[in-house]
Amino acid sequence: YPPEDGLIIYEMDIKSHVSNRFAKNVVVSKVRNTNESVKEAIFTVVLPETAFVTDFVMEIDGKSYKSIIQRKDEAKNIYHEAKLRRKSAGLVETTTRDSNEFDVSLNLEPKSVAIFTLTYEEMLQRVDDQYELVLNIRPGQIVEKLNVEVTINESRPLKFVKTPPLRSGKEISKNDEHLKPSADIQVNSMSAFVKFSPSAKQQKTLAGYLATKIGNGLSGQFVVQYDVERDPQGGEVLLQDGYFVHFFAPNDLDPLPKHVVFVLDTSSSMYGRKISQLKDAMMSILNDIRMNDVISIIEFNGDVIVWDIKSEKPVGVQSIGDFEDPFSTLSKCEIPSPSHVNEEIISKAKSVVQKIEACGSSFIIGGLETALYLIKLEQQRNAKKEERRQPIIVFLTDGQPNVGIASTEEIVTKLNFGNNKAPIFSLSFGDGADKNFLRKLSLKNWGFSRHIYEAADASLQLQAFYKQISSPLLFDVKFKYDSDVTEVTKSYFPIYFEGAELVVSGKCKDSIFPVGVNCCGRKGPLILKSIIENLIRSLERLWAYLMVKNLLEESKSVEVNTDLIKRATELSLQYSFVTEITSLVVVRPNEATEMNSGEYVERG
Numbered sequence: 129y130p131p132e133d134g135l136i137i138y139e140m141d142i143k144s145h146v147s148n149r150f151a152k153n154v155v156v157s158k159v160r161n162t163n164e165s166v167k168e169a170i171f172t173v174v175l176p177e178t179a180f181v182t183d184f185v186m187e188i189d190g191k192s193y194k195s196i197i198q199r200k201d202e203a204k205n206i207y208h209e210a211k212l213r214r215k216s217a218g219l220v221e222t223t224t225r226d227s228n229e230f231d232v233s234l235n236l237e238p239k240s241v242a243i244f245t246l247t248y249e250e251m252l253q254r255v256d257d258q259y260e261l262v263l264n265i266r267p268g269q270i271v272e273k274l275n276v277e278v279t280i281n282e283s284r285p286l287k288f289v290k291t292p293p294l295r296s297g298k299e300i301s302k303n304d305e306h307l308k309p310s311a312d313i314q315v316n317s318m319s320a321f322v323k324f325s326p327s328a329k330q331q332k333t334l335a336g337y338l339a340t341k342i343g344n345g346l347s348g349q350f351v352v353q354y355d356v357e358r359d360p361q362g363g364e365v366l367l368q369d370g371y372f373v374h375f376f377a378p379n380d381l382d383p384l385p386k387h388v389v390f391v392l393d394t395s396s397s398m399y400g401r402k403i404s405q406l407k408d409a410m411m412s413i414l415n416d417i418r419m420n421d422v423i424s425i426i427e428f429n430g431d432v433i434v435w436d437i438k439s440e441k442p443v444g445v446q447s448i449g450d451f452e453d454p455f456s457t458l459s460k461c462e463i464p465s466p467s468h469v470n471e472e473i474i475s476k477a478k479s480v481v482q483k484i485e486a487c488g489s490s491f492i493i494g495g496l497e498t499a500l501y502l503i504k505l506e507q508q509r510n511a512k513k514e515e516r517r518q519p520i521i522v523f524l525t526d527g528q529p530n531v532g533i534a535s536t537e538e539i540v541t542k543l544n545f546g547n548n549k550a551p552i553f554s555l556s557f558g559d560g561a562d563k564n565f566l567r568k569l570s571l572k573n574w575g576f577s578r579h580i581y582e583a584a585d586a587s588l589q590l591q592a593f594y595k596q597i598s599s600p601l602l603f604d605v606k607f608k609y610d611s612d613v614t615e616v617t618k619s620y621f622p623i624y625f626e627g628a629e630l631v632v633s634g635k636c637k638d639s640i641f642p643v644g645v646n647c648c649g650r651k652g653p654l655i656l657k658s659i660i661e662n663l664i665r666s667l668e669r670l671w672a673y674l675m676v677k678n679l680l681e682e683s684k685s686v687e688v689n690t691d692l693i694k695r696a697t698e699l700s701l702q703y704s705f706v707t708e709i710t711s712l713v714v715v716r717p718n719e720a721t722e723m724n725s726g727e728y729v730e731r732g
């Protein structure tokens with residue numbers, strides 16, 4: 129299947145170096161124009177949303193053109209200036225989606241060769257007891273020499289290294305035997321080397337199973353999963369050259385009992401496929417609820433309904449008049465109390481879920497305020513017992529806060545405090561959801577938000593999400609360091625879930641004493657002691673990456689963020705991270721204007 133336009137990618141090379149969970153990925157694509165006329169060569173790389181592009185170089189017939197990283201507003205100026213002077217310039221920005229796409233194109237003379245090299249970095253997050261490196265391979269054609277190499281270097285022995293079946297990157301599919309990459313994996317205690325070089329023939333076969341057009345070659349994700357042996361208590365602090373990173377993932381703990389409040393949008397826009405996917409997801413989530421947990425199911429459309437699970441009856445909550453002080457209105461209503469989970473309650477909850485229907489508008493604030501009220505009731509009821517129940521709000525909506533008021537997120541945040549404070553996990557469903565509002569709401573309320581794509585696998589996405597938050601092990605986790613330690617990234621975490629990992633990084637003097645992590649578990653307060661390890665590899669970029677991420681995240685949850693943005697910009701420029709506040713600019717050198725080739729255009 130040679131490409132029709134004669135632009136042949138004769139080699140593609142993807143190299144990834146992971147060290148202490150921090151991955152540096154380099155994608156190289158080599159293109160030759162075999163056509164007799166000038167052709168537009170397009171270089172596209174799909175990268176995870178969490179990654180930062182850090183470098184891009186373009187080499188045309190042996191001449192290389194580097195890129196620079198600039199503040200976003202300055203980058204725009206240079207780009208426009210360059211255009212006016214008829215000097216061609218490329219401007220690449222990241223957009224916000226689950227994955228970002230890096231796109232550059234240029235006109236390539238006949239017989240010319242272009243080599244594109246993109247570098248991006250990311251921190252691998254531990255989810256479900258493993259780290260996952262996802263490499264997108266999408267050359268758009270069968271490539272004669274296609275080579276993927278992953279090197280992992282950790283400071284602890286590797287528990288396992290796996291390469292699951294290739295993924296389409298779109299819908300979650302069941303493991304397909306045919307898509308097994310049969311990669312070469314060599315594990316050597318603390319390091320590993322993985323190689324995947326499918327021949328042209330294998331690329332055709334895999335493209336067939338991935339259901340992509342065979343002529344377009346392999347278009348999917350090559351995934352490497354691994355985990356490390358760890359300290360069961362306060363984690364490991366790695367030290368090097370004045371930087372430290374603290375990995376914390378204790379596992380010898382009992383899960384906290386919890387009170388889960390599902391707040392489900394059943395407004396009319398959920399009608400049809402969305403509501404049936406929501407029901408499917410709830411059916412399987414309910415299978416995963418632990419016995420002795422407590423649950424509440426609230427739905428909201430134009431009204432708020434709290435389900436009495438035991439009798440399977442919906443109870444309408446009187447219209448909440450005063451948004452600023454809803455609890456006094458709510459205390460006058462007969463509201464069903466939360467249900468203690470046992471087999472019977474689960475099966476009743478399932479019939480409740482089957483009964484819900486989509487209609488009306490969406491009274492989001494009413495739904496959330498009622499959830500906070502139920503949490504307060506349950507905490508009061510539980511106050512005399514030794515054990516605290518961890519409250520959790522799972523909030524699913526496809527809409528915008530359209531009934532009532534604009535400042536929903538502020539009002540809800542104000543009501544969510546003290547012992548009753550509950551993390552709010554928001555799930556935006558479908559394209560119409562106000563993702564910005566949900567992100568802010570969750571950030572300010574100790575949770576996170578996720579987007580659920582409206583596709584055949586929506587209920588699988590919801591289940592995967594619930595699995596992540598189903599086992600809280602600790603709450604109020606505070607990392608305490610010496611006064612010698614400075615520029616520490618986020619060091620307070622309201623909740624820690626099984627299978628995850630908390631990471632803190634900072635600058636320190638040459639040595640650091642073992643650190644105690646103050647937290648609360650099932651039996652009350654705990655101090656978990658960490659161990660110290662000296663390293664050979666540098667931790668500086670890992671620190672900078674985490675710092676920039678934290679600053680950008682924090683800047684979204686506060687009103688005045690000028691200083692945060694300023695510091696994030698400084699660090700992004702210093703460490704050359706392309707973020708939402710910086711841009712990558714490719715400017716062709718002056719002498720190149722004399723060449724006819726190489727017109728870089730802005731895309732995307």
Ligand SMILES: *[C@@H]1O[C@H](CO)[C@@H](O)[C@H](O)[C@H]1NC(C)=O
Pocket residue numbers: 132133134135162163164165
């Ligand atoms: C050159 O490009 C044109 C237009 O895409 C195509 O029809 C033609 O087959 C190409 N020639 C070669 C030699 O690839």
Ligand SMILES: *[C@@H]1O[C@H](CO)[C@@H](O)[C@H](O)[C@H]1NC(C)=O
Pocket residue numbers: 279280281316319320321664
């Ligand atoms: C990193 O891992 C590779 C692959 O196993 C190994 O060859 C190399 O020696 C390791 N480097 C260090 C510094 O441990």
